[in-house]
Amino acid sequence: MKIVKSRCKPVSLEILSVLGKRMSLQDEEKNYLLHLEKGFEGETQFDTFVEQLTCEGLVLNDLLLTINGTTCQIDALILTADTVYLYEIKNYQGNFQYKSNQLYTFSGKEVVNPLIQLNRTATLMRQLLKQLGSNLKLEAAVLFLNPSFTLYNVPVDKPFIFSTQLQTHFAKLDRNPLPLSKKHQFLADKLVLLHQNDSPFARQLPDYTYAQLRKGLTCPNCGSFDLALTQRTCHCKDCGHTSPLNEALLKQIEELILLFPDLHLTKNLLYDWFDGKVPKKKIWKLLQTHFKRYGSGRGCYYQ
Ligand SMILES: [Zn+2]
Structure with missing residues (x-):
């Protein structure tokens, strides 16, 4: 087949x-x-x-x-x-x-x-x-x-x-x-x-704003917030799943983009989205490696 x-x-x-x-x-x-x-x-x-x-x-x-x-x-x-x-x-x-x-x-x-x-x-x-x-x-x-x-x-x-x-x-x-x-x-x-992409059968999703959502990293396997982070890994205390930290962080960024497709990614925004648990330097590196930079100085953002 x-x-x-x-x-x-x-x-x-x-x-x-x-x-x-x-x-x-x-x-x-x-x-x-x-x-x-x-x-x-x-x-x-x-x-x-x-x-x-x-x-x-x-x-x-x-x-x-x-x-x-x-x-x-x-x-x-x-x-x-x-x-x-x-x-x-x-x-x-x-x-x-x-x-x-x-x-x-x-x-x-x-x-x-x-x-x-x-x-x-x-x-x-x-x-x-x-x-x-x-x-x-x-x-x-x-x-x-x-x-x-x-x-x-x-x-x-x-x-x-x-x-x-x-x-x-x-x-x-x-x-x-x-x-x-x-x-x-x-x-x-x-x-x-x-084939058409937009389904008229999809039901209306609930309203949500960035401010109202719980921030923090979640386990890529079970969604739990109860995680232990090291320099390179992310370990879930609930299901025992361990993943490379970068992989877990990128998954969280994907979720953010899914919920807010028009949002400009910045170091400070992600620092907040990760609930202050990830150093800004690491976030900056991640953005440099996986996203495209637009603008410069304080106004710069990534997509
Ligand atoms: Zn888990």
Whole structure:
């Protein structure tokens, strides 16, 4: 399998994770963060699975396309010689039941049936394939990756793939002996070109200001503020992770840029962002080595 478009961590997930450790989030925001984390974890698991396949195929992850005026999000698309596989990936946990085309938890709470989304996306994708001159057939399915997920009373004809069926499903796909042609690569390239970056589905993030955020270094592994710094290393007292100090510092700067993309980096700003725990001389060296300097004297900054 060739990965034509790889999956990136959603920006809203990155920002919320950083905010989550530096300010207190509302319950609703915490739930949204958890939802994003679980979703991304499931998708990453799927990617690991797909990477092991050896048949000829082109993989496009995380596509956002507007087809005939309607925007749709596709978790994963695999192009094989004769079929395009479209997957909606779900990382649900626990017991659910299927009743009159809806999903319910055992406490009776209704959950949106992912089939509605899947059917809509599949219809649009078929139209797009046609418009792009492709006659490949499209198969769409919802993948439930979590082994702790059980769906009771589900009719067998629904295009659901459960964790216990993953192996068989992909083994079958992997047995496809047909080779790909230039036509497939052309189609994949075209889809990547049509991909849009800004998701209209991303929810509004909470408001935040620099002043309100907790300053200080955090562990690159678990996010804890409880660190022991030496000249060259950063050791986390919570999870035991040790990383080179420069690496940890650069990660903190990346977080700052992620939250405030327009901010001018200066020695004094970073001194404050690191909560006074890192000598200014070291910060200056780091800026000189990894960033570009603009201006001179007191007004100089880095980007
Ligand atoms: Zn840690």
